[in-house]
Amino acid sequence: QVTLRESGPALVKPTQTLTLTCTFSGFSLSTSGMCVSWVRQPPGKALEWLALIDWDDDKYYSTSLKTRLTISKDTSKNQVVLTMTNMDPVDTATYYCARYYGAPGENWFDPWGQGTLVTVSS
Amino acid sequence: EIVMTQSPATLSVSPGERATLSCRASQSVSSNLAWYQQKPGQAPRLLIYGASTRATGIPARFSGSGSGTEFTLTISSLQSEDFAVYYCQQYNNWPPVTFGQGTKVEIK
Numbered sequence: 390q391v392t393l394r395e396s397g398p399a400l401v402k403p404t405q406t407l408t409l410t411c412t413f414s415g416f417s418l419s420t421s422g423m424c425v426s427w428v429r430q431p432p433g434k435a436l437e438w439l440a441l442i443d444w445d446d447d448k449y450y451s452t453s454l455k456t457r458l459t460i461s462k463d464t465s466k467n468q469v470v471l472t473m474t475n476m477d478p479v480d481t482a483t484y485y486c487a488r489y490y491g492a493p494g495e496n497w498f499d500p501w502g503q504g505t506l507v508t509v510s511s
Numbered sequence: 512e513i514v515m516t517q518s519p520a521t522l523s524v525s526p527g528e529r530a531t532l533s534c535r536a537s538q539s540v541s542s543n544l545a546w547y548q549q550k551p552g553q554a555p556r557l558l559i560y561g562a563s564t565r566a567t568g569i570p571a572r573f574s575g576s577g578s579g580t581e582f583t584l585t586i587s588s589l590q591s592e593d594f595a596v597y598y599c600q601q602y603n604n605w606p607p608v609t610f611g612q613g614t615k616v617e618i619k
Contacts (some may be wrong), residue, residue: 435611452512494602497600501554
């Protein structure tokens with residue numbers, strides 16, 4: 390059974406850096422084709438893709454947020470970490486991690502973690 | 512970047528009725544489209560991939576169709592547990608991965 394779980398602070402102050410950890414089980418990020426991605430969702434709004442890391446340690450970022458995002462993995466711990474710098478109240482959202490398949494034509498998110506709500510406020 | 516547009520924003524349907532949701536891509540995505548269901552307070556769940564293939568455990572009342580730029584998700588007979596928000600996602604050209612803005616299916 391594949392599971393993912395997000396962890397990190399529930400509250401951050403403006404200008405601070407957010408660090409979120411995705412801990413997963415049931416698959417290995419060293420397996421060819423495997424990826425883990427981050428997606429966020431502001432309250433009442435749509436899903437927004439943020440970043441992705443693949444089995445080969447290639448990293449991909451949202452164009453609009455790439456200067457603020459860093460994604461990394463620790464394969465031995467089955468963890469993926471996302472950092473977002475210079476947090477702003479508009480970054481208030483539920484942040485999800487999800488498994489993503491990197492093989493051509495198989496690029497969907499399944500499954501998703503439960504999500505973690507991050508509020509940016511002073 | 513491929514822009515995904517869903518319509519309508521909200522769909523009011525009575526239980527037992529058929530619901531038809533649309534998703535349009537700004538350029539062809541072939542059949543590289545997925546649909547997700549999201550209930551309040553829950554994470555999205557994969558429903559359909561490859562435009563028309565149901566994910567594991569998804570009931571047969573959910574069906575997807577389309578290719579190129581026009582896609583449809585049909586729920587043949589709405590059950591109470593189907594009232595949720597539905598998102599489409601293209602994966603033909605990524606990064607970036609792009610989602611539609613969602614269609615809320617509510618009880619009429």
